[in-house]
Amino acid sequence: MVNYLIVLFAITLIYFASAERLIIYIRLIALQGLLLCGIAIFELTEITTANLLFIAAETLLIKTLLVPYLLSGITKRSGVVKVHRQAMPGFYLLIFSIAGLLTSVILAGSMPNPFINTIFLAVALFTLFTGLLMIVTHKLIISHIIGFLIVENAVFLFSLAVGNEMPMLINIGILLDIFVGVLIIGFFGLRLKPHTNELTILKD
């Protein structure tokens, strides 16, 4: 079951590369939160029930509900609908994304570890690649925020992979989620102009 959910998670990442409307991005972020919740429930079988409940509640409330809700608020306020100011066309992004997936699979395959599922490692690396690619290739601030959320999901996915051995690491990953994710969206998303790329006051 976990493997199916991880593959579904990887598909959402490819969808990111081909999507152009922000509402799709937000729905995908919410879906990823739901999938991470499912992966946590099925994967973390050796941790205490209280800890599992906390992790499941966090992914469901923060990642699936609160973050997409805040993002929707920002897009409604700014009136931006499409991510139309990318630095490169969507087709090339899709090619890059698939190349990233292949590289992640090869890299994960070359790092055998008896305590981690290779598919976990491959998809976590691919998630990181997708997030960084979005930050680098997109120009709008709102796209950067979404790129950061994808990087955060990569960290969370990876920490789930070692969660049974080191549950403390998941709690720290959650710390990253709550403090930074909500701060970035809640504070900057509302004060900056998320539909622009007008961050040019400070330059050499």
Added chain:
Amino acid sequence: MVLSFFSASLLLSLLILLFRNKTATRIVSLGYALTLIGFTVYSWTSLNSTELSYFTFSSAGVLLLSILALLALPTFYHGFIYTSGDDVKKHTIYHIAMIMLMTFMAGAYLANGMTVLWIFIEATTLAVAALIYHDRTEAALEATWKYVFICSTGIALAYLGILFLGLIYGRGDAANLSFEALAGIISQANPLYLKIAFIFVLVGFSTKMGLFPMHTVTIDAHSVAPPPVSALISTTLMNVGFLSIFRVYFLFSSSPVLAFMNHVLILAGILSLLISAGYMLKAKHLKRMLAYSSLENMGLVAIAIGAGGSGYYAAFLLIVLHSLAKSSLFYQMGQLSRVLRTFSLDNCGRYMALYPAGALVLLTGMICILAFPPSGLFISEIMIFRAMVFNGQWIVLAGVVILLCFVIYAMSIRVMHIVFSDPRNEPGTQPAAAVSPVESISQFVLLAIVVALCFYQPQFLSDLINQSISIFF
């Protein structure tokens, strides 16, 4: 004692919040600085002991904590001057954030495990964000956004590195990720995992050390941050990043990836030097130029570690001296902005005529930071060159020397212009404020220490540095 220090920091911050009065805030802040100094004195008496399981008074940690304690009083003093015109709300937020930043940095210096270290570094980002946003301008918002965004992305990458560290050997062998537990299993680890972990940690914590490729985060922050905050970002906070990277390097040095790490560090160092030299040549903003100078020095530190041998000692010495020299230059920026009303290099000039004490600080600081004798940095850079000669790294050495020549040229002509020449543009209509030379005393004291360390390095300093690098010899 660690718990008492953290509790006292929290209590003093709450007192500031409770009083909401400028005079009381200043008194409490001074109380905090004295608490920090007292805690540092205690750390000297408790070297190598562990408290609360997660904090160890290691030599490297105590050394960097001592620098923080040394800079605490001048930082608060210049902060009092900078915030004197602020309303009570801004004044309160500034001082609470400053106390929190210093406390988080102290925690990061003393952390004995990767996870605790990571938590404190993450916390410093939040405190620095509040300080950069102090002036509430559009530029401050942009710089704060960039700082939080890039730091958070970097810290997420560093966290991935930590997760890889958790996988280097096997199940539950180092579940708490303490440096001690990891050191015991590192020699049996998969080298590929170690390499990946090191790259992630280096890139991630470069956001704090201000090293290539994440150097941009601090450059923009310096443009708008209050000068005392810039002084800390450019010194003690960079030291946090340095220590984090050095801890992982130290940990992995007994494994087969040592040569790989050295190559990566030298590459990162050379690229940092290249970027700093290039941007300093076209710098038009004084504080940004100083920020690029910090990038140059951190690049040298990375090269020193990568060169090994006497480079290890040189790296620590450079970190100590750079902290003292660069902080005094940034403190001076607060006075300069009140006298010249600008940081734009085209509008700066005749500083010697307007404020001789400040001009002397600028000139002495320039000599110190560019490692001209009798600056102590001269000794550390000579030691780095010697390490490279010893290793036969002639091409790297030639590259470093050429790039340093560009840095020296770029910085010296700009500082000379500010001090002696007329401004290129017509001066503004705002009159220069009267600034007392007394404000420069702390800067002269710090620069005097930098010069003194060129001629004499006290035994306690050499001992602490040698203990910090003892594993390599």
